[in-house]
Amino acid sequence: MRPIVYIILLIIIPSILLLYYNYKDFIFSSSAPEKENIEKENSREKAIISEDNEKPFMTVEQMPSFPGGEAEMHKYIASNLKYPEKAKEEGIQGRVTVRFVVSKQGDITNTVILRGIDPECDKEVVRMLKSMPRWIPGSQDGKTVPVYYTIPIIFKLNN
DSSP: OOHHHHHIIIIIHHHHHHHHHHHHHHHHOOOHHHHHHHHHHHHTHHHHSOTTSOOOBSSOSBOOBOTTOHHHHHHHHHHHOOOOHHHHHTTOOEEEEEEEEEOTTSOEEEEEEEEOSOHHHHHHHHHHHHTSOOOBOEEETTEEEOEEEEEEEEEOOOO
16 A cells, blocks of 8 residues: 555544544534533633643644553542432433543642532542542653543443
8 A cells, every 4th residue: 555545544633533532522413511521611711721831732643541450540549439319319310521630740730520419429539539549640751741631431330
């Protein structure tokens, strides 16, 4: 095959998929609370800049990772996330999409709920994230840098 085909297959298509994954909630959402949340987030952009005046990266050569990998992160979430009693009683279920910054030191900062399901569930996600151990920070050009990280947290009741 021609070199241009390789470039398309190896660089452009994965880049489009990565952008889609990071922005799909923003692109396909249309409800007012989410837009309001994003507007609040944009107004706080200056606060998100780290003490080194470095704005967090969206993607980097080496993305931040939870100690032990993604499987360990899922175990940590499963064992430390507590379903709020009020949400259980009301039968609230769904996905909370949360974005945070993994700092140069691996700390989780600037937590923002992009899509919530209930204030109690949203608060629980933030509490759980704050209790996480330090992550392995992301790096760009061999230097550790702050990086945005977005994950969905599922709240599902067992019948």
